[in-house]
Amino acid sequence: MNIEPEKMDVISKGAFAPIYPLIASQIVERSSVKKGICVDVGTGPAALSIALARITDLEIYAMDISKDMCRKAQENVYKAGLYGRIVPVRGDVAKMPFPDNFANLVVSRGSIPFWKDLTGAFKEIKRVLKPDGFGYVGGGFGSSKMKAKIKRDRERKLKSGKYKKTEIYQNPKKINVHEVENATKNAGITRYSIINDDSGMWFLIRK
Numbered sequence: 001m002n003i004e005p006e007k008m009d010v011i012s013k014g015a016f017a018p019i020y021p022l023i024a025s026q027i028v029e030r031s032s033v034k035k036g037i038c039v040d041v042g043t044g045p046a047a048l049s050i051a052l053a054r055i056t057d058l059e060i061y062a063m064d065i066s067k068d069m070c071r072k073a074q075e076n077v078y079k080a081g082l083y084g085r086i087v088p089v090r091g092d093v094a095k096m097p098f099p100d101n102f103a104n105l106v107v108s109r110g111s112i113p114f115w116k117d118l119t120g121a122f123k124e125i126k127r128v129l130k131p132d133g134f135g136y137v138g139g140g141f142g143s144s145k146m147k148a149k150i151k152r153d154r155e156r157k158l159k160s161g162k163y164k165k166t167e168i169y170q171n172p173k174k175i176n177v178h179e180v181e182n183a184t185k186n187a188g189i190t191r192y193s194i195i196n197d198d199s200g201m202w203f204l205i206r207k
């Protein structure tokens with residue numbers, strides 16, 4: 001399924017806007033990585049990259065498989081005044097355009113359900129991470145309060161008739177924890193933990 005950049009952009013700047021600073025702060029708190037190189041896999045309009053850049057000294061590569069999404073990310077990075085700090089890059093998680101041992105941090109939100117080759121993706125994440133690097137990949141809204149608020153806002157907007165349903169909202173893709181855990185193991189990742197709570201479902205990976 002292709003996600004339209006315009007739709008994802010509207011969502012990330014509207015209903016979803018508050019989740020990115022929250023998730024960025026959780027990433028920093030849980031990984032303790034605040035500087036070095038970060039790759040944001042499946043960045044979309046780059047909202048998480050922007051939130052991370054605002055609270056860290058990370059040099060961020062905002063990667064997405066879609067050319068149009070990369071263009072949208074570029075536009076948003078420029079508008080946020082973060083040109084140079086965040087570099088949009090086109091790439092597939094299963095064949096990332098980065099050398100081995102490149103990144104201190106690899107993050108990804110809401111992209112896993114779209115990855116065709118899960119084991120290949122996790123092999124690549126492992127390859128790209130530095131030996132002491134940290135991976136934080138998964139999905140969620142940061143807290144149950146945030147999730148409930150998004151649901152309430154959406155229902156209110158739908159009732160008002162001013163809001164058009166989007167494909168993403170109608171059919172949110174879910175992460176299959178067991179499938180992802182198997183892929184992680186098959187990729188040779190032995191040091192990982194899973195957070196499955198109000199903040200979402202996140203795989204915390206050490207190389």
Ligand SMILES: C[S@@+](CC[C@H](N)C(=O)[O-])C[C@H]1O[C@@H](n2cnc3c(N)ncnc32)[C@H](O)[C@@H]1O
Pocket residue numbers: 003008012041042043044045046047048063064065066069091092093094108109110111114115116
């Ligand atoms: C639901 S969007 C999430 C965007 C963003 N991370 C966010 O949370 O706002 C999923 C993104 O993953 C990207 N994507 C899908 N498959 C990918 C792949 N194999 N490699 C890199 N990006 C991919 C899509 O193009 C899309 O931009």
